[in-house]
Amino acid sequence: MKIVEWNGVIGMNTKKLAAERAVESIEEGMTVGLGTGSTAYFAIEKLGQRVREGLTIRAVATSKRSEEQALGLGIPIVPFAEVGRIDITIDGADEVDGDLQLIKGGGGALLREKIVAARSDKMFVIVGEDKLVETLGAFPLPVEIVPFAHEWTLDNLKALHLNPKLRLDNGDLYVTDNGNYIADCHDVSITDPAALHASLNAIPGVVENGLFVDMAHTVIVGRENGSIDTITK
Numbered sequence: 001m002k003i004v005e006w007n008g009v010i011g012m013n014t015k016k017l018a019a020e021r022a023v024e025s026i027e028e029g030m031t032v033g034l035g036t037g038s039t040a041y042f043a044i045e046k047l048g049q050r051v052r053e054g055l056t057i058r059a060v061a062t063s064k065r066s067e068e069q070a071l072g073l074g075i076p077i078v079p080f081a082e083v084g085r086i087d088i089t090i091d092g093a094d095e096v097d098g099d100l101q102l103i104k105g106g107g108g109a110l111l112r113e114k115i116v117a118a119r120s121d122k123m124f125v126i127v128g129e130d131k132l133v134e135t136l137g138a139f140p141l142p143v144e145i146v147p148f149a150h151e152w153t154l155d156n157l158k159a160l161h162l163n164p165k166l167r168l169d170n171g172d173l174y175v176t177d178n179g180n181y182i183a184d185c186h187d188v189s190i191t192d193p194a195a196l197h198a199s200l201n202a203i204p205g206v207v208e209n210g211l212f213v214d215m216a217h218t219v220i221v222g223r224e225n226g227s228i229d230t231i232t233k
């Protein structure tokens with residue numbers, strides 16, 4: 001089994017397998033949404049290779065770091081105002097359940113990821129098999145909240161028994177690309193993702209949450225044995 005390295009982390013290649021398979025679906029002339037995270041990183045690398053080989057596409061990115069990576073590889077990034085629909089967005093996930101509902105936002109980019117996914121004809125989700133779960137929620141659910149009176153927003157999350165903890169970055173509060181905080185909600189068994197999604201976004205101060213309900217078109221799963229599964233709803 002081939003070992004891969006990403007930002008100094010050594011691991012099996014399940015993420016890379018899924019990412020590279022997803023990039024095979026990108027066709028000439030498409031507008032592509034670029035996700036964020038270690039799996040999306042591999043997709044952007046592969047897309048950069050295809051662009052160097054002559055593929056003509058344009059892209060929008062879901063984070064500053066993905067945009068920088070893409071520009072460094074020669075992938076044209078276009079302003080959002082110039083994009084009508086996105087053909088395909090390729091992005092990772094923290095958990096995927098059997099109905100293809102997702103938890104995203106472990107990398108802190110959930111708001112931009114959701115805006116881009118919602119504008120996409122197809123969202124391709126790329127994961128290693130370890131991300132497949134029966135019930136969402138073992139991974140802490142990220143909720144992006146505005147800094148203003150964030151203590152009150154946390155109170156509202158606590159009232160829903162979501163065990164929110166403000167995300168830290170080297171001891172300081174983590175700040176998203178949008179200038180907001182992330183409350184990670186721990187130990188929640190999410191049996192009704194749509195209902196929780198609605199309850200969360202009804203709280204004043206919540207900007208968006210990491211539940212992606214009915215957004216994934218296709219989930220591509222890289223497996224430890226080297227095989228790749230493609231699951232479409």
Ligand SMILES: O=C(CO)[C@H](O)[C@H](O)COP(=O)(O)O
Binds near residue numbers: 039
């Ligand atoms: O939602 C995300 C970033 O906000 C990522 O897609 C998610 O956290 C998965 O990350 P990785 O591919 O590094 O496992």
